[in-house]
Amino acid sequence: MSRRLLPPLLTGVLILLAWLALHTALPPSQKFLLPTPGRILAAASERAPELAAATGWTAAAALGGFALAATVAVGFSLLLASSRLVRAALYPYVMVLQMVPIIIIAPILILWVGPGLPSVIIVTFLISFFPMVVNNTQGLLSADQNLVDLFRMGKATPWQQLWLLRVPAALPYFFAGLRIAAVLAPIGALTGDYLVGTTSGGDAGLGITAMICSTRSEIPALYATALIACALGWLFVGTVSAASWAALHRWHDSYNH
Amino acid sequence: MPSPVVQLTSVTKRFGDAPPVLDGIDLTAQPGEFISLIGPSGCGKSTLLRLLSGLTPPTAGTLDVLGAPPGETDRLAYVFQDPTLLPWLDVTGNVEALLRLRNLPAAERAARREQALRLVRLTDHARHYPRQLSGGQKMRVSLARALTLRPDLLLLDEPFGALDEMTRDHLNEELLAIRAEQNWTAFFVTHSVAEAVFLSTRILILAPHPGRIVADIAIDFPHPRTDELRRTDAYLRLVAEVSRQLRAVEPSHATP
Numbered sequence: 435m436s437r438r439l440l441p442p443l444l445t446g447v448l449i450l451l452a453w454l455a456l457h458t459a460l461p462p463s464q465k466f467l468l469p470t471p472g473r474i475l476a477a478a479s480e481r482a483p484e485l486a487a488a489t490g491w492t493a494a495a496a497l498g499g500f501a502l503a504a505t506v507a508v509g510f511s512l513l514l515a516s517s518r519l520v521r522a523a524l525y526p527y528v529m530v531l532q533m534v535p536i537i538i539i540a541p542i543l544i545l546w547v548g549p550g551l552p553s554v555i556i557v558t559f560l561i562s563f564f565p566m567v568v569n570n571t572q573g574l575l576s577a578d579q580n581l582v583d584l585f586r587m588g589k590a591t592p593w594q595q596l597w598l599l600r601v602p603a604a605l606p607y608f609f610a611g612l613r614i615a616a617v618l619a620p621i622g623a624l625t626g627d628y629l630v631g632t633t634s635g636g637d638a639g640l641g642i643t644a645m646i647c648s649t650r651s652e653i654p655a656l657y658a659t660a661l662i663a664c665a666l667g668w669l670f671v672g673t674v675s676a677a678s679w680a681a682l683h684r685w686h687d688s689y690n691h
Numbered sequence: 692m693p694s695p696v697v698q699l700t701s702v703t704k705r706f707g708d709a710p711p712v713l714d715g716i717d718l719t720a721q722p723g724e725f726i727s728l729i730g731p732s733g734c735g736k737s738t739l740l741r742l743l744s745g746l747t748p749p750t751a752g753t754l755d756v757l758g759a760p761p762g763e764t765d766r767l768a769y770v771f772q773d774p775t776l777l778p779w780l781d782v783t784g785n786v787e788a789l790l791r792l793r794n795l796p797a798a799e800r801a802a803r804r805e806q807a808l809r810l811v812r813l814t815d816h817a818r819h820y821p822r823q824l825s826g827g828q829k830m831r832v833s834l835a836r837a838l839t840l841r842p843d844l845l846l847l848d849e850p851f852g853a854l855d856e857m858t859r860d861h862l863n864e865e866l867l868a869i870r871a872e873q874n875w876t877a878f879f880v881t882h883s884v885a886e887a888v889f890l891s892t893r894i895l896i897l898a899p900h901p902g903r904i905v906a907d908i909a910i911d912f913p914h915p916r917t918d919e920l921r922r923t924d925a926y927l928r929l930v931a932e933v934s935r936q937l938r939a940v941e942p943s944h945a946t947p
Contacts, residue, residue, distance in 0.1 A: 580771050581777065583771075584769070590792045598777075685778050685820045687822060
């Protein structure tokens with residue numbers, strides 16, 4: 435067992451033990467509040483096809499919103515980094531995008547786009563866009579002033595300065611933003627499903643599945659959806675972390691041995 | 692007489708309404724000169740280099756650098772106080788970086804890179820990233836990058852200031868050895884009198900408020916200069932003499 439895997443595994447075992455202890459301590463009438471992992475697994479396998487479909491649907495919505503947000507954030511941050519004037523003109527409105535509560539945007543989205551996957555993708559986009567655009571812009575502006583002077587003296591074209599200096603210098607910031615967005619995107623897809631999703635045509639994601647379990651008081655299944663949502667989040671963050679490692683570990687201090 | 696490498700006539704530089712950082716500088720540098728600029732903080736040493744490089748324009752006066760206005764020559768190279776390396780590129784990529792900006796063909800880049808790496812004795816570290824290098828090695832990469840431009844004029848802004856004395860002494864000797872092969876003209880900013888005396892053919896002492904040249908001292912030790920020079924009486928006397936003149940313009944020592 436590697437030394438890197440052991441600590442989180444131990445923590446997991448401890449959490450599991452605490453869980454079981456709490457379950458045992460609860461009075462019989464209250465035990466339904468915290469089902470055992472065994473009960474949760476059983477509920478999950480009973481509803482396996484339904485949960486698999488919902489997971490796939492939510493994963494698609496999360497990935498769609500995340501990819502859209504990442505792409506738009508890259509383009510938008512290049513625009514914001516291009517001049518102080520553009521920044522001053524646009525930055526306040528980028529923040530407004532994050533400040534308007536999703537709960538208010540949801541009914542508007544239903545009116546404009548209608549319930550379903552496109553609306554859920556938009557909600558995911560809105561939730562994960564902000565940290566990425568802020569980080570990317572900060573990164574593009576953070577190139578060392580001496581290096582900027584070096585490029586100026588080397589008569590670098592604006593294009594060379596962007597691709598050979600500002601973009602590589604922004605990479606650590608880009609991945610930091612991407613990682614935050616990777617946590618937020620599955621949450622956004624779940625929330626979006628809850629607020630602007632649809633059950634018609636079997637298009638239910640994990641958000642709607644959770645809502646159904648909750649109204650039917652199927653507590654173990656509700657826990658199962660929560661665990662699947664966590665697993666989805668881990669998958670997103672893990673993928674981004676791997677990409678970040680591949681791009682940065684050779685040169686960036688955050689990967690110092 | 693060959694045409695001068697650098698000619699400054701009544702050059703003044705001021706930022707805003709503050710007193711000038713440099714005031715009425717007249718200066719001529721001949722090919723092959725190694726000129727050190729020393730003086731207290733705020734005397735305009737670094738500003739002078741930035742003027743020569745074209746990074747900043749003068750407020751008044753004229754500068755001629757390698758027969759053209761500053762910033763219009765491609766035979767000038769600048770070595771910063773910090774190594775100023777691109778951390779995401781290995782030594783090879785860093786040494787080549789300026790050649791890449793000039794879109795030189797790969798074969799030409801490789802030839803110049805190999806020569807520069809050999810001159811700074813870093814051929815074995817070509818695949819290392821900056822964070823794997825020591826301070827002295829990083830500075831060598833920075834120097835090699837400047838040398839790939841095959842400069843006629845090399846501007847060095849306190850390049851060894853952050854290094855320990857031993858490393859600095861070694862790099863001083865290496866710099867002179869490289870100069871013997873390449874024969875550029877140098878402007879070298881430093882706070883170390885010993886370093887200035889060892890390297891230079893000429894030392895300019897600058898005084899602040901406003902920045903101006905107050906002494907112009909020829910250093911006539913023959914080349915090649917080796918570590919032995921540092922232990923000769925003539926060298927030690929000259930270091931003492933330059934230090935005395937420098938103390939006279941230090942604001943805190945001007946009045947006893």
